[in-house]
Amino acid sequence: MKGIVFTEFTEMIENEFGLSMLDEIIETSNLPSKGIYTSVGTYSHHEMVIMLTKFSELTKIPIHEALRMFGSWLFNSFFNQYPDFFNHTQHVFGFLESVEHHIHVEVLKLYPDAQLPHFICTQIDQKTFLMEYHSDKHMEWLAVGLIEGALKQFNETGEVKIVDSPDPSKGCLIQIKLQ
Numbered sequence: 041m042k043g044i045v046f047t048e049f050t051e052m053i054e055n056e057f058g059l060s061m062l063d064e065i066i067e068t069s070n071l072p073s074k075g076i077y078t079s080v081g082t083y084s085h086h087e088m089v090i091m092l093t094k095f096s097e098l099t100k101i102p103i104h105e106a107l108r109m110f111g112s113w114l115f116n117s118f119f120n121q122y123p124d125f126f127n128h129t130q131h132v133f134g135f136l137e138s139v140e141h142h143i144h145v146e147v148l149k150l151y152p153d154a155q156l157p158h159f160i161c162t163q164i165d166q167k168t169f170l171m172e173y174h175s176d177k178h179m180e181w182l183a184v185g186l187i188e189g190a191l192k193q194f195n196e197t198g199e200v201k202i203v204d205s206p207d208p209s210k211g212c213l214i215q216i217k218l219q
């Protein structure tokens with residue numbers, strides 16, 4: 041997993057929960073990297089799982105909520121760091137559609153060893169959009185937070201939820217319903 045995900049995660053904890061919380065997580069997690077990350081480095085996905093679990097224990101925030109919160113944070117940070125990725129479309133559904141075919145493609149040029157999820161998108165009607173999430177990382181709640189961040193950025197309100205997939209082999213189904 042790319043270092044930018046770790047540098048952003050640790051920055052979110054420091055900003056929102058304080059440096060002592062971050063120190064406690066790192067000191068008690070016995071991480072191979074010792075909590076020292078660079079954005080271009082690559083680290084085991086397992087380190088993220090360990091830190092999330094520790095964070096959840098200390099704050100009593102369930103792991104899926106922590107991932108979702110982090111997704112929103114990460115979206116804002118991507119938006120500030122890579123403004124050009126967001127110029128291509130005016131509508132949030134167009135943007136979500138572009139994650140698979142434009143944004144993550146550009147990400148791979150910047151970070152050739154990035155391990156990215158795949159999305160199959162279907163617009164149901166003007167207000168409803170489905171994203172089939174495929175990844176062995178099971179970070180669908182991160183995707184939910186990222187999508188919620190996108191809705192805010194595009195000045196939309198609505199609900200993002202994981203819905204039962206009629207066919208589980210098709211991955212996890214995320215539904216976005218605009219108000």
Ligand code: HEM
Pocket residue numbers: 041042043044045118119122125136139143144147151153154155156157175176177178179180182183184186187190
């Ligand atoms: C709503 C929009 C987006 C969604 C739903 C999304 C979804 C995800 C998810 C769920 C992951 C975790 C890996 C996995 O599950 O397999 C991921 C990784 C990543 N995404 Fe996206 N993403 C979005 C937008 C972006 C943007 C705008 C950027 C950069 C400008 C970006 C860059 C990355 C990077 C660098 C990784 C880490 C890859 C790695 O660890 O190897 N994503 N994305």
